[in-house]
Amino acid sequence: MKKSFLAALLLFFALFVTQASASGHEAGGHESVAVTQQAAQEVTHDKSVWELLKSFYKTTGIYAFTTPQKGMVNGEGEPVSDFHQTWGRLIMIGITLLLFYLAIAKGFEPLLLIPIGFGGLLANIPFANMTADHGFLGVIYNAGIANEFFPLLIFMGVGAMTDFGPMLANPKTALLGGAAQFGIFGTLVGAAALSQYTPLFDFSLQDCAAISIIGGADGPTSIFIATKLAPDLLGAIAVAAYSYMALVPVIQPPIMKALTSAKERVIVMKQQRKVHRLEKLFLPLIVLGLSILLLPESTPLIGAFTFGNFAKESGVVDRLSDTMQNALINIVTILLGLGVGSKLAAEKFLVGDTLGILILGLVAFAVGTAAGVLMAKLMNKFSDEPINPLIGAAGVSAVPMAARVVNKVGMDAKPGNVLLMHAMGPNVAGVIGSAVAAGVLISIFN
DSSP states (O other): OOHHHHHHHHHHHHHHHHHHHHHHHHHHHHHHHHHHHHHHHOOOOOHHHHHHHHHHTTHHHHHHHHHTTTTTTTSOOOOHHHHIIIIHHHHHHHHHHHHHHHHSSSOOSHHHHHHHHHOOOOOOOTTTTTTTTTTHHHHHHHHHHHTSSHHHHHHHHHHHOOOHHHHHHHGGGGHHHHHTTHHHHHHHHHHHHHHHHHOOOOOHHHOOOOHHEEEEEEEHHHHHHHHHGGGGGGGHHHHHHHHHHTHHHHHHHHHHHHHSOOHHHTTTOOOOOOHHHHHHHHHHHHHHHHHHHHGGGGGEEEEEEHHHHHHHHHHHHHHHHHHIIIIIIHHHHHHHHHHGGGGHHHHSSSSSSHHHHHHHHHHHHHHHHHHHHHHHHHHHHHHHOOOOOGGGGGGGSSHHHHHHHHHHHHHHHHHTTOOOHEEEEEEHHHHHHHHHHHHHHHHHHH
């Protein structure tokens, strides 16, 4: 009996202790939750509708355009001034709209100006940081422009579209392509002198070299050399190069007419001979071989160009040639334009150096055009066969627009005087000439 009573007492005591422990834990848990809730209420509070709207307003573009932030940095981590955050962005958006107008309404290089302009528009959107390394434009820039890949692909496509027949039919016209490069080296000397002896500009020799290549009117080459020698000036150099390429029909005719007489402009050139297929096949290999022996720095550009041309002239890889001429060059043009446009952010473009680049680039282009025309005038004096000096203007490498402009001016002077194929000789020679000039500048200044 005692044993039964003792066992019942122990069982009751065990149940009591268990219940007490559970109650203690429960009470402690409730107390902990209550303390946490109280602390949360002390730290946070409910926002009113007005405060929510105010917070939203501070994330809008309207707020960013009107209220500059202290310590603001761009996608590359560089500080952005109050002006560049506000009016600078608005000005750059206006410039991109101007590029759209030139491309759509005037038809000036729309395949290039539209991607560049849209890239510039995206680069000036506040808060988005599209130019950062992991941003939309930053990824494109690092993938193909920072490493010079996209310009080389463009040159490959240009090579596949180029016909060296006119130059081979009249090899003397290749000299005109070389003469037009005088604008590059003349502007290099002039820009260096202005930077050295005047307070107008403060360009280094590398900057001057990158700016001077605009005189060749070759966008991919300008981007290639700017990336190597003056990456901070890439946006302004690229926009200047492509803008002047687009403005060839506006800039060149007055120079051509000023340097030639009415008698010279009506000169009729003889029909060209037929070029053998083997000549076209061996020329790119010869050009590449000479570049390897004399100027290896130019072989990235010339190698891509000659590969595209060799594939076309071989006649056995039409699918590859067609891809380079169409699909590949179209895709790369889109990416190249957007990547270049990433350098049109206000803090990159709206600086004092940009005006200097635009002025010097125009001088380079004008001098290159004039040098080609003057060289053609000189050749006409000593040539047994007549040479129309107008074709010298096609020595700049804006293919084929410069040749078309020459043909138009010639037709205006004498209806029926077709100079297109004669002008294509110096035009394609100018492509090689600008690539060689770029190689020389990189060899000297890199």
